[in-house]
Amino acid sequence: MKKNFLFAFLLSGLVSCSFLKNKLDLEGAGKTSAFFRILWSKNHDPGYQTGNLPVALSGPLAHDGIIYAGHGDGEMRAYEIKTGKKLWVKNDGGADHSTPIVYENLLIYGTGEGRLFSRNAISGELKYSVELGSRIETQGVIYKGRLYLHLKNHMIFCLDAKTGEIIWSYKRAVSYKTTLQSASKPLVIDNRLYVGFADGFVAVFSALDGSLLWEKKIGEGSKFVDVDSSPKIFFGKLFIGSSSGNVHILDPSTGKSLGRLTYASLRSLELIDNEIFLGTKKGKLIVLDENLKVLRESKNLGSSITNFVLWKGNKVLTGTLGGKLFALEKSDLSVVDELNFGHPSSSFFGKSSINDGYLAILSSRNRLHLVK
Secondary structure, eight states: OHHHHHHHHHHHHHHHTTOOOOSOBOSSSSOBOSSOBEEEEEEOOOOOOTTOOOOOOSOOEEETTEEEEEETTTEEEEEETTTOOEEEEEEOSOSOBOOOEEETTEEEEEBTTSEEEEEETTTOOEEEEEEOSSOOOSOOEEETTEEEEEOTTSEEEEEETTTOOEEEEEEOOOOOSSOOOOOOOOEEETTEEEEEOTTSEEEEEETTTOOEEEEEEOOOSSSOOOOOSOOEEETTEEEEEOTTSOEEEEOTTTOOEEEEOSOOOSSOOEEETTEEEEEOTTSOEEEEOTTOOEEEEOOOOSSOEEEEEEETTTEEEEEETTSEEEEEETTTOOEEEEEEOSSTTOOOOSOOEEETTEEEEEOTTSEEEEEO
């Protein structure tokens, strides 16, 4: 865990020197710009000693008028989305939380200590907790009433989402000593689970019983070959990238290589209005068509792109390791506005979350912001 935090902190420090002049700083609430309006902000930083800067790697969840976000002191907190009023706080005894998900009336998330929690989303009442033995860093995935998790010790768990009962598990033996120690969020579709591992492999399992269907190595070299982006299937093709190379394109049924893109990406691709959006490590947002022809690309945004989502109909919100969030015109990817997370060591690792036009953001410096 400490290595992962150190890596994230050093990475954010490396990109901070390339910051552009800010148009809007997020320190404090109530500020406005041409596009962004900050309604409220919360400091989720834990108490810490100088020189041991805590880094948030997860994101918040905006759902049904409530913002859920982990606090660095080991608490899960729920806020009223419009006012920022605290609705409930539960101490889980762990310093870090994965990004929560909601299934029916349950809020489900894990901690850095390896415990899975399920609470009533409205009251915070505990429904169940399960000890899984290793850091739960990635967001869970729900499929047909089952919860799928990828843990930091390279284990996959399938549980009953309502009860927490373990249905099956799989342990990956990873011999590499030099990895990023992260975990790929699984993709579950058509009774198959697709996931990347720290040994450079993409693997596909039966979502029903956990049997291995196929695997293929796409990580290159002998160090940092991790496949920690989430797999995506678009137009009948599987897209997934490794930390050591560009995005690979595979046959989802067999794992056969169908080629690769000329871009490297920290995060997964997204399909927006039947177009493939990809954020590159070099700081550009690229849009491809079904045939992988480049339709348009943004200017260089200063540092690696970590997150993007469509907001307000025609704006693509794009987060970077440089601690900025950009609003881009979907039609030509021109920059409409930008804001900074308000700290020289801020980055944007977790995903933003949208509910009813409200945008929730958690920066790497544990600052939770609500934007309208």
